[in-house]
Amino acid sequence: MGAHHPHLPTTESAVAAIREVAREYNLEMLVTDDIGADQTSRRTSAGAFAVLDPDGTLPHEAFVELGGTPSVTVRLYPEDDAQITVEGVVFDDVPRDSVPAFLRSAFGGLAHVKGRFFPPGWWLVVPLPGDETYKEPVALRMLSPWLSGxxxx
Known part of the structure; x- marks a missing residue:
């Protein structure tokens, strides 16, 4: 860990980038970003008493809910990654820089479900520009109308 990386986006700038995507697709957006260092939802490995980031700022996360279809939430972590949930399918460890492209793929119709009947298996595939692709398994019972479509x- 150590040094603060000024080139990595802050939680605020990541939220601003998501807001931009929400505006493009005309989506409602709800942000909860008052999660302080005492409430971060994970990563106790960082040491329970390491309240300040190396640069003295409070690490914080934001939770963003986007209205519309598909249903999407984004949890931005202080460690420069994010968890994006699309229709109940969870994508962990998405780099914060990739969040806007990921959302554009989901809302812009590039994301799709690949499946086969035997052996049964369904995957939500989210392609990003530059050959980056995220894939997560989809449980059959979770196939929402959006996913089925x-x-x-």
């Missing part, structure tokens, strides 16, 4: 054999 995105199935490609």
């Amino acid at each position: 995105r199935v490609r054999k």
